[in-house]
Amino acid sequence: MSKLELLYTGSEILSENFWDQHSRDLDAWQESGRSFYKISGPAIQHWHANEFIALHQGEADADEFAAIVREVHPEHAIIERITDYRHDRHAVWGIVARNPEQNFALNLLMDPDIDFVTLLGHAGTGKTLLTLAAALDQVFEHKRYSEVIITRATVPVGEEIGFLPGTEEEKMQPWMGALEDNLEILARSSDEAGSWGRSATQDLLNKRIRVKSMSFMRGRTFLEKFVIIDEAQNLTSKEMKTLITRAGPGTKIVCLGNIAQIDTPYLTETTSGLTYVVDRFKDWAHSGHITLRRGERSRLADFANEAL
Numbered sequence: 001m002s003k004l005e006l007l008y009t010g011s012e013i014l015s016e017n018f019w020d021q022h023s024r025d026l027d028a029w030q031e032s033g034r035s036f037y038k039i040s041g042p043a044i045q046h047w048h049a050n051e052f053i054a055l056h057q058g059e060a061d062a063d064e065f066a067a068i069v070r071e072v073h074p075e076h077a078i079i080e081r082i083t084d085y086r087h088d089r090h091a092v093w094g095i096v097a098r099n100p101e102q103n104f105a106l107n108l109l110m111d112p113d114i115d116f117v118t119l120l121g122h123a124g125t126g127k128t129l130l131t132l133a134a135a136l137d138q139v140f141e142h143k144r145y146s147e148v149i150i151t152r153a154t155v156p157v158g159e160e161i162g163f164l165p166g167t168e169e170e171k172m173q174p175w176m177g178a179l180e181d182n183l184e185i186l187a188r189s190s191d192e193a194g195s196w197g198r199s200a201t202q203d204l205l206n207k208r209i210r211v212k213s214m215s216f217m218r219g220r221t222f223l224e225k226f227v228i229i230d231e232a233q234n235l236t237s238k239e240m241k242t243l244i245t246r247a248g249p250g251t252k253i254v255c256l257g258n259i260a261q262i263d264t265p266y267l268t269e270t271t272s273g274l275t276y277v278v279d280r281f282k283d284w285a286h287s288g289h290i291t292l293r294r295g296e297r298s299r300l301a302d303f304a305n306e307a308l
Contacts (some may be wrong), residue, residue, distance in 0.1 A: 007291075008279060008289060009290070010050075010052060010161065010282075010288075010290040011052040011054065011101065012042070012052070013053075015228055018055065021042065021207055022041035022044075022288070023039050024040070025038075025039075025040045025076075026039060028194060031276045034080055034081070036070070036078060037079050038076055038079075039079060040075060044072060044077040047069045048069065049071070049282075049283055049284060049287075050108065050289075051068070051069045053066070053067055054067075054100060055157065058145075061142070066081070066100065066104075067079040067081050068288075071285075082103070082107045083110070085102075085103050085200070090172055091135045092109075092110065092134055092274045093134075093136045095125070095133040095186070097297050098294075099294045099296070101125075101291070101293060102125075103129060105117075105126075105130050105171070105290045106130055108290060109131060109254065110134050113208050113287055114252070114287060114288050115287065116244065116252070116253050116281055116286075116289075117253070118257075118274065118289045119256050119290055120257060120258065120259060120289075120292065121258060121292030122260060122295065123305060124301040126292065126295060127256045128179070128256060131188075131228055132182050132186060133186060133252050136148070136186060136208075138226060139208050144250075145224050145251075147225060147226070148209045148225070149207045149210045149211075149212055149222060150227075150230065150279040151211070151212045151214050152214075152230035179211070180231075188191060201286035214239070221245055221248060222252065226254070227246075227251060227252065227253045229254070229255045229256065231257060232257040233258060234257075234262060234263055235273040236272075237273045237276040238256075239273055240276060244277070255274060257274045259275060281305045
């Protein structure tokens, strides 16, 4: 087994006899409309804070048990049933989860008590779309954050294209194709309002979304921002530290990446800064991680990820 296969995934499928082994001292209660359980037994010894546990990973079975680990103690653990974002009534900016792992991701992204989230997954698993939907929902609907800040490592896949003119945001635009693609999807809800409605929606989104270069991050402090670090697999551990320590009060940072697509020559899957922070933050009560495995882009993209 490689070191990469040992990387923390953020979720665990429970054995079928889980309740037989862990229901003896079970305690359950409701608090502010949320369901909590106090569990004792052998399985809790290797659980981590904000790890997801599930009995089954069905398509959209409302009766399946899925929970998030809130506290881990030597003798017991406290878990909470999660919100099911696979149903329209819990849609986030018009987006619903298409599989259990996306559901887990949205629970982390929408939780105001979790300040740091890492999402790993190959192309097409929905990392950027889910994160943008959660960011816009919490900026416009819940007013938890004042704006969305997006940055990424500017590492080219092919040859350099040379000097880029313009302001900081204009220089970053060529690197933000994924952002533009996903904003088009999130702005589709305005289709019924016609071209004027779509234009107004796009202008509104652009006013609350800022694209920043990593080159000018040192010394800054972000207050009440939703910060997205895209292509984080191309960052070193020191660069990760520099970016994460920019967070001020009320700020949430989300790191997205695919460690199978590292473009920085001197980094590997096991030395990437993204791999580093997943391991270092897995026991912190205000962080969460999910590895997304199932592609939702297209059958072509899914086959290419497996075959190429």
